[in-house]
Amino acid sequence: MAEPVAWILTVGNEILIGRIVNTNASWLAEKLTFMGFRVERIIVVPDSVEDIAEELERAIGRARVVITTGGLGPTYDDRTLEGVARAVRRRLVLNEEAKRMVEEFYSRKGLPLTEDRLKMAMLPEGAEPLPNPVGAAPGSWLEHNNTIIVSLPGVPAEMKEMFSHYVEPRLARIAPRKAVHECGIRVLGVPESSIAPYLRRLARRYPHAYIKSHPKGHETENPVLEIRVLASAETPGEAERICLEVLSELRKIAEELGGAVENA
Template sequence: MKAYVITVGNEILKGRTINTNAAHIGRVLTYAGYDVIRMVVVPDDIDEIVWAFRDGISRADLVVSTGGLGPTFDDKTVEGLAKALNLELELNQEAYSMVKGKYDRLGVELTRERVKMAYMPRGARPLPNPVGTAPGVYLEYSGKRIIALPGVPAEMEAILDEVLPQIRVPGRYYYEESVTIRGIMESTFAPIVSELMRANAGSVYIKSHPRGIEISKPTLEIEVSASGSSEDEVKARVKEVIRRIMEEARRINNECC
């Protein structure tokens, strides 16, 4: 199953805000059994948002967006989603009750801007927001699942946690493990990584992350990951490759020292 992540917001594109949301969503979806195939960032612009949703739906089984669900003029994600799917944007009564309840408890007037957060594409289901005000949006369309989440990290994480059991890929397991080796340059270890990848015929993925300075103080974090239908088998594959990596690292260190 493939997943596609969209982040909406000018603040991301101009570097004012670091895109931690996409990283969190990508990691959660990976452990939920998805192959995250693309992450895109688009501005608070209807046409760009429409493009992103259409592109995501054409490529993936699950599309998750973050940002643009609030009460201000530039919160356009829901409108863009409705337009992308040619669905009417309408006041969702369940979402309206959620939003109204939040402001009623505060004794605050329910303005047009606040009611805006209850509008959703026809057929969508609101996802309760236990942290903030704007509900998330859940929609199934042509066999695809679409989830729109707020941009505030705490709100995004809380809603995603709640909806995760509904979208988890059944019978699919992901596992990763990392090991740090010192005194070996990445360029020296690269042939070993390539050989281990060939030997495992795509059943594991090995990635080296330099953490030091290649020439003077080389340090490598080697990440090994795998997915499969058996949790025990996936872990065993990763651990066996980690064992081989450590074995090769000791050999290289012994030869050069």
């Protein structure tokens, strides 16, 4: 069975002007990969309803799940759920359950439900709010044409907590329960272009292992290559076995080419 496809959509001008590095996307990408999804796109869009909707429309029917981060807060540029609503051709409506979550959050401090706070309870029609144990803005879970659109806040602590508690367990039910194992070595003294044909052949022999060389030094002056292997299989034991088998092949190749090998 082919792995279900996941897309990650990061919303926020602050990423597009280079002020913030997109660590949310790498965190989610790793989680989804190890759950058995194939992450096919990470896309960063501006805080614009049109741009958010454009990318979601592409993802619908193509990705099994899309996770959006950012744009759920109370400020004028938080417009992600408007974009989701437009992409699925639904209205944005006040969600009573989300309203209770927001109301409860502020009432703990004796703060009233203002218009800007209520805005965080406006969800696409038919969406389910996801509790936010850390901050004010609920998330949103929406299914449309066999695509699940999950919207989480951009604040990393909120995003991670909500993913782990309310998204991961539900996505695990549709993930293929594949086991993934990662391993790697460091090869000293071999230019990447010299080991390239061997990696190509090895990748052909092991279709369930993703073999990637990362040049960490100069190509010809004391070259250093970090070679990472990500193997997937039915069971953890099998994934580990494939990983170590590829590693042992890599070790032989590197030594044949006159390289020194270190554990990475």
